[in-house]
Amino acid sequence: MTATAADDTNEFAASEQPLSIYELIREDIISGRLEPNARLKVADLATRYGTSTNPIREALQQLRGEDFVVMEPNRGARVRPIDEAFVRDIIEIEVLIEPALTKWFCSIATDADIVDLEAAQAEIEAHNFADPKHHGELDTRFHQLIYDRHYNRHAADLWWKHREILRAISRRFPTSLSRRQAVLREHRELIEAIRAQDADKAAEVVARHVEGSGRHIIEQMGVAKRNGPRRGSA
Amino acid sequence: MTATAADDTNEFAASEQPLSIYELIREDIISGRLEPNARLKVADLATRYGTSTNPIREALQQLRGEDFVVMEPNRGARVRPIDEAFVRDIIEIEVLIEPALTKWFCSIATDADIVDLEAAQAEIEAHNFADPKHHGELDTRFHQLIYDRHYNRHAADLWWKHREILRAISRRFPTSLSRRQAVLREHRELIEAIRAQDADKAAEVVARHVEGSGRHIIEQMGVAKRNGPRRGSA
DNA sequence: ATCTGTTGGATCGTACATTATTTCACATTT
DNA sequence: AAATGTGAAATAATGTACGATCCAACAGAT
Known part of the structure; x- marks a missing residue:
């Protein structure tokens, strides 16, 4: 696909x-x-x-x-109605798959790949979450650099499908300031781990990254639900 | 036929x-x-x-x-044409997912669950690989006892889908004697680990089980290919 | 007020028309 | 004469239209 x-x-x-x-x-x-x-x-x-x-x-x-x-x-x-449980299910799978994909990337990454990652990360930092939709695209591109060339097409496709679903959701919610900091920090940590050829460290960072991303989305969904669907004034 | x-x-x-x-x-x-x-x-x-x-x-x-x-x-x-790479891709994903599902099962398994597992295993041993198709059904039922009640429907469905594909393939090939022994041994190990509430051990056994199963299928596919392409309606 | 027959609307199945591709005969070229 | 390019007919996929069927909501009667 x-x-x-x-x-x-x-x-x-x-x-x-x-x-x-x-x-x-x-x-x-x-x-x-x-x-x-x-x-x-x-x-x-x-x-x-x-x-x-x-x-x-x-x-x-x-x-x-x-x-x-x-x-x-x-x-x-x-x-398909998407609720917290659905997001949690997807995230739990991604917490397993993405670290594995990342580990392999560590073993084949070249200097050029590091440069690309840093460029993508620089774009993310320059944009600084100004527009949720655009940030979603930049962030997707960052991770795509790592997963796209993986030999396991099935796993990569699965990641992509999940990614699109998550992007569709997170597009509607703002990203909290603390989450923004965490995203940038974890991206930098990830690049460093890859550069240092530390596959286990990279996998650990990615697991934490996905986990945190999922938790944030679910929290945002909960907030949106408590504040009521539409119907603002209270 | x-x-x-x-x-x-x-x-x-x-x-x-x-x-x-x-x-x-x-x-x-x-x-x-x-x-x-x-x-x-x-x-x-x-x-x-x-x-x-x-x-x-x-x-x-x-x-x-x-x-x-x-x-x-x-x-x-x-x-969909299914080749060795495709099987390898699926297996690699299952090696990640099934241990995670198994770990959770360890935390909720009851005595009745153990009894069910032992009964399913007894059926497998009684049947003793007489008919590949029937063995596939029994083996599926064994693992289904572990995965079917998992809260993560998405992961369970993914397992089921992959399971059906693998079953479709392995149905055509015989199971080697050494593989048969390994299957029975690993199943028993798994039951013991669950009974002992040793989630890590259970996960390790399952990972080994899936890995071995995949390797066996891929080897059989290679043998079949060397022994000449299938006769068939083209 | 509950039940029942009717009606409206949407899905599902069948038949047909259109468009693209494959096949194969035939002519041309080397 | 063998190989290759051309084109028309056959084949199959894709799109359109319409009737049959099913479900849900509603009106009227007991």
Whole structure:
């Protein structure tokens, strides 16, 4: 799979080839334009994307296979509702996988790779969390440098899929100041560990990084829920 | 062995509702009736399952999302070809996930759970690898006792999916005598570790178990390839 | 107020049209 | 004459339209 359409925000999308219906719906789910638990009527989507219903149905089935959509017989499809438990489940898997991927990267990293990582990190620090969405893209690119060339495509794809889901969520929440500091610190620690060829240290840092990221997202979700869905004044 | 497509679903005959097209195709892929890399023409499948093409197309899309089939634009679908690298990738992920699941099981296992595990193990030993397919079912049930109640549904589902793929492959190969011994020994070790509440030991045993299982499958695949490519419908 | 028949809407299955690809005969070239 | 390029027909995937079926909400009657 390896959908390498990572950094394009489908605005200049028409330049290459028209994205498939599947990709369009997927992007709309990840970006939040189609909200979690939103009903997905094939007729509506057909008019929305200017096609007939059959491509919509097939795209939804594929998305169901990827767990982005849930379907009940004769009752249609909905965007997968994402709750704290779901995020926790994904994070627990990533805490296992990402350190393993990182360890291998340590054994093949070159000077050029270190330079790339430092450049990506510099961009993150320069941007300094100004825009949550853009930060998400930069942060994804940073970690992608480490995982993308891994020989285990299955594991890398799994990371990517989880990453997109998490990005879709964290996009809606602010990043606390303490979390920002931790992110920057852990990234720097990670680069240092890789440079020092200390695979165990790098794995430990990544595990802590993922764990902390997940905890932060879950906390933000809890805050958002306590403050009530929409309906601001209290 | 020709055909016998009809009676192969006997074990689940109690199921009242007719299986969906998706489930039928999926079963045919896992059971090997649809061979790896086989071309999947919607028209053929439509006549095969006695329906029109649309349900077939949607089922294939879902299976694509689950990575059971691969599709190229305008060139149709094929059963995912499974090679050694693919198995290795899955095993590497399982080596990470299964120990973690097992550790948690240690903390919640009851006497009744131990009894169930021993009963499942007794069945495996009684059967003694007489029929590869049946052994696969028994072995799956053994491990399922450990993973099925885990709170992390995502991880458990991932295990189940990988398990089905591996079962589909190993079903075609014999189990070497040394591997058989190892399987039984490791299962007993695992039960003992759980009984002794030694989570680390249990995790270590499981990691070794998965690793060995994967290595064995990959070796068998290599043997099969050297002994000449399969006869088959192409 | 609960139950039942009706109605509206959406999903699901079938048939057909369109578009792309593969195949194979045939002509051209070396 | 063998090899290769061309093009038309066959084959199969993709898209569109429509009828059948199922479910949910609602109106009216007991």
